[in-house]
Amino acid sequence: xxKQKALIIIKPDAVQRGLSGTILKRFEQVxxxxxxxxxQKADEKTVIAHYPSTDVWFEKVGKRTLxxxxxxxxxxxxxxxxxxxxxxxxxxxxxxxxxxxxxxVLIAAVExxxxxxxxxxxxxxxxxxxxxxxxxxxxxxxxxIDLANExxxxxxxxxxASDSVEDGEKEVALWFKPGELFSYVxxxxxxxxx
Amino acid sequence: xxxxxxxxxxxxxxxxxxxxxxxxxxxxxxxLMAAKMVTPDEQVIKNHYPGTKEWITEMGNKTLSSFKxxxxxxxxxxxxxxxxKLGSFVYERLIKYWQEGPIVVxxxxxxxxxxxxxxxxxxxxxxxxxxxxxxxGYSFDSSTLSSSLDRAVKTFxxxxxxxxxxxxxIRYWFKDAKFDxxxxxxxxxxxxx
Numbered sequence: 001x002x003k004q005k006a007l008i009i010i011k012p013d014a015v016q017r018g019l020s021g022t023i024l025k026r027f028e029q030v031x032x033x034x035x036x037x038x039x040q041k042a043d044e045k046t047v048i049a050h051y052p053s054t055d056v057w058f059e060k061v062g063k064r065t066l067x068x069x070x071x072x073x074x075x076x077x078x079x080x081x082x083x084x085x086x087x088x089x090x091x092x093x094x095x096x097x098x099x100x101x102x103x104x105v106l107i108a109a110v111e112x113x114x115x116x117x118x119x120x121x122x123x124x125x126x127x128x129x130x131x132x133x134x135x136x137x138x139x140x141x142x143x144x145i146d147l148a149n150e151x152x153x154x155x156x157x158x159x160x161a162s163d164s165v166e167d168g169e170k171e172v173a174l175w176f177k178p179g180e181l182f183s184y185v186x187x188x189x190x191x192x193x194x
Numbered sequence: 195x196x197x198x199x200x201x202x203x204x205x206x207x208x209x210x211x212x213x214x215x216x217x218x219x220x221x222x223x224x225x226l227m228a229a230k231m232v233t234p235d236e237q238v239i240k241n242h243y244p245g246t247k248e249w250i251t252e253m254g255n256k257t258l259s260s261f262k263x264x265x266x267x268x269x270x271x272x273x274x275x276x277x278x279k280l281g282s283f284v285y286e287r288l289i290k291y292w293q294e295g296p297i298v299v300x301x302x303x304x305x306x307x308x309x310x311x312x313x314x315x316x317x318x319x320x321x322x323x324x325x326x327x328x329x330x331g332y333s334f335d336s337s338t339l340s341s342s343l344d345r346a347v348k349t350f351x352x353x354x355x356x357x358x359x360x361x362x363x364i365r366y367w368f369k370d371a372k373f374d375x376x377x378x379x380x381x382x383x384x385x386x387x
Contacts, residue, residue: 008331012376015226015376016376016377016378016379017378017379018220018221018378018379018380019220019279020213020216020217020220020225021212021213021214021215021216021217021218021219021220021221021224021226022213022215022217023213023221024212024213024216025212025213025214025217026210027213027215028210028211028214029212030211031212034207034210034212034231036230036231037229037230038229038230038231039214039226039227039228039229039230039233039300041374042226042373073222102379103374103376104226104227104373104374104376106229119272178232180230180232182231182295182296184204184207184208184295184296185204185208186209186210187208187209187210188206188209188210
């Protein structure tokens with residue numbers, strides 16, 4: 001089996017609460033290798049490129065928001081001034097860009113076997129109120145869709161973790177230059193994986 | 195606001211102690227201002243240290259006194275008791291130590307940042323560090339152990355020794371980088387009138 005890459009971003013809400021170390025520790029603890037690390041304000045172009053800009057993606061995000069609002073009985077037209085999925089998706093992306101740049105963020109490239117599954121498991125459900133205890137989002141937040149929509153802002157969900165093997169590769173390459181990534185063997189690696 | 199430079203050496207990175215160290219400093223309310231993983235070359239590591247004759251001699255004197263404390267014959271083990279020569283050995287070993295893998299260089303900011311980080315890290319030599327400090331809790335290394343193995347003491351966290359040293363070191367590792375300030379949740383409780 002080959003190792004895979006994932007990108008972790010400790011978002012501004014976690015940084016401002018002083019949780020960068022606590023969260024990074026969980027990924028090290030499970031045995032992943034931190035192959036790149038930096039702390040900086042996310043550059044706007046990079047954030048824009050981080051999220052897709054296709055109508056398909058905007059529609060997906062917009063539909064999800066529409067659906068969430070419907071379930072919760074929230075008046076979409078009042079919040080977004082429209083009920084068009086693509087337009088809503090674009091607005092959500094704009095919120096995300098603002099949120100990402102609220103303070104510097106801690107960006108880490110991690111590597112390991114089945115890394116995507118691990119980072120997703122440790123991060124928990126994207127909606128903190130639904131995330132299980134023991135997960136990062138479940139332990140450090142209880143933000144919800146209702147709250148976020150009520151105040152016209154994106155979910156503050158503490159962390160970004162890559163979603164798929166392809167995204168992991170793509171996101172690490174987007175946020176890190178080749179010279180900022182390193183390869184080394186962890187002290188406990190041969191004990192864990194002889 | 196006062197800033198300090200922290201460097202996590204290769205053994206700390208390989209043991210997965212980056213998060214723990216950041217957490218320890220962050221918990222005090224200090225603000226992480228910069229971080230980067232790097233593998234500096236020999237010259238960059240060399241120039242991190244003052245490297246003057248006095249400084250090298252001082253390092254040699256420290257080695258002399260730790261051998262004396264351990265009742266060991268420095269001349270027999272290292273071939274000389276000249277402080278400058280001993281200091282130069284230590285210097286070389288330090289550079290080798292720093293090159294065992296990637297390191298993490300960071301800047302923390304806050305009232306008395308230099309003192310707070312020094313206190314939490316503890317004595318540079320883990321065996322001499324007080325209980326409760328990071329080095330005491332995470333290492334048993336000592337001068338005698340390291341010299342018996344022909345290597346530097348693995349003092350896996352560097353933290354600036356004074357405000358002046360911090361200024362020099364931050365300039366050295368981050369050039370003219372401008373750090374983006376931000377607000378921590380504790381700021382309003384402790385930093386406003």
